[in-house]
Amino acid sequence: MSRRAFPIVKQLLSGGRSTTSTRSVTYMPRPGDGTPRPVTLIPGDGVGPLVTGAVEQVMEAMHAPVYFEKYDIHGDMKSVPPEVIESIKKNKVCLKGGLKTPVGGGVSSLNVMLRKELDLYASLVHCFNLQGLPTRHDNVDIVVIRENTEGEYSGLEHEVVPGVVESLKVITKFCSERIAKYAFEYAYLNNRKKVTAVHKANIMKLADGLFLESCREVASKYPSIQYNEMIVDNCSMQLVSKPEQFDVMVTPNLYGNLVANTAAGIAGGTGVMPGGNVGADHAIFEQGASAGNVGNEKLLEQKKANPVALLLSSAMMLRHLQFPSFADRLETAVKRVIAEGKYRTKDLGGDSSTQEVVDAVIANLD
Numbered sequence: 001m002s003r004r005a006f007p008i009v010k011q012l013l014s015g016g017r018s019t020t021s022t023r024s025v026t027y028m029p030r031p032g033d034g035t036p037r038p039v040t041l042i043p044g045d046g047v048g049p050l051v052t053g054a055v056e057q058v059m060e061a062m063h064a065p066v067y068f069e070k071y072d073i074h075g076d077m078k079s080v081p082p083e084v085i086e087s088i089k090k091n092k093v094c095l096k097g098g099l100k101t102p103v104g105g106g107v108s109s110l111n112v113m114l115r116k117e118l119d120l121y122a123s124l125v126h127c128f129n130l131q132g133l134p135t136r137h138d139n140v141d142i143v144v145i146r147e148n149t150e151g152e153y154s155g156l157e158h159e160v161v162p163g164v165v166e167s168l169k170v171i172t173k174f175c176s177e178r179i180a181k182y183a184f185e186y187a188y189l190n191n192r193k194k195v196t197a198v199h200k201a202n203i204m205k206l207a208d209g210l211f212l213e214s215c216r217e218v219a220s221k222y223p224s225i226q227y228n229e230m231i232v233d234n235c236s237m238q239l240v241s242k243p244e245q246f247d248v249m250v251t252p253n254l255y256g257n258l259v260a261n262t263a264a265g266i267a268g269g270t271g272v273m274p275g276g277n278v279g280a281d282h283a284i285f286e287q288g289a290s291a292g293n294v295g296n297e298k299l300l301e302q303k304k305a306n307p308v309a310l311l312l313s314s315a316m317m318l319r320h321l322q323f324p325s326f327a328d329r330l331e332t333a334v335k336r337v338i339a340e341g342k343y344r345t346k347d348l349g350g351d352s353s354t355q356e357v358v359d360a361v362i363a364n365l366d
Helices: 005-013 048-062 082-091 110-117 173-189 207-219 232-241 253-267 297-302 308-320 324-340 354-363
Strands: 037-042 066-070 093-096 122-128 141-147 151-161 164-170 194-199 226-231 248-251 274-278 283-287
Touching: 037 048, 037 082, 048 093, 048 308, 048 324, 048 354, 082 093, 082 110, 093 308, 122 173, 122 253, 141 173, 141 253, 151 253, 173 194, 173 207, 173 248, 194 207, 194 232, 194 253, 207 226, 226 232, 232 253, 248 253, 274 308, 283 308, 308 324, 324 354
Parallel strands: 037 066, 037 093, 093 283, 141 248, 194 226, 194 248
Antiparallel strands: 122 141, 122 274, 151 164, 274 283
């Protein structure tokens, strides 16, 4: 046997994984960077405890330098308990399962309360194709960055007279400018080539006009990044027909929710898309697109909720905490499981339980 054949045989014997080192030399930790970090954990409602439990298992298997402070809160509570807010403010980072928001009635969304209380002004959802998961479109790699604190989510509603309700959409220069800055800074730091501002300024000329004005001003400071604008209804059509044209998208609050969920559906479903909410001082990581299965009792009974989105969000969290090698190991293991196709939950065309997916991810950790 020739000498050249030995590396090939070695790779086959190792299960097909390359034995070539791919470690980067660019990350030099500061003294003390390996100190375990506390993370506030909110399991949430429905399948939330199931998928956050999956993350806990994988973190333990990796010996990741994080430990969790767990708080039991639910979407039907009137407010977020003060001790939870204090924990997040102290730890700076939170991992959260879905909190179910009652439809109608007088109960406010705890998700919105958390974003406002902690000023988590930027929501980021990464929607991308996963190898081995067939979708209608290829080459989808979209990051939706959404303003998180105002717009239609301001919560300013009142009944003018019986049968007439007024809901106020608030857009400010300050919030529009800082979300535009975050989007362009993200694109710059991640070698992204284009930012698309999504709007409805043809109708809401003052409100969305102010948002566009802020985006244009920020765009002028990043000449190396292509900038364009798209009306939200045209954007929806373009997303489902030619999603590969989009790179980074920056949006006001409501449009971002719709765009992120559409992009997630195109790229493989909400069960596999990571995301988070970040502000100047704090960050909360959670399933990227709408957790539509939070209240799915059948999934809960069968214990077949998809943990992939929250596992990938946890990889984002580990990078945020400056633990890049742990993030890489987790992300690589999850992607291997998806690519192999043996263990998938029902939403991905399989019939695996949450625990079976978790065990497969742990088995694929380097």
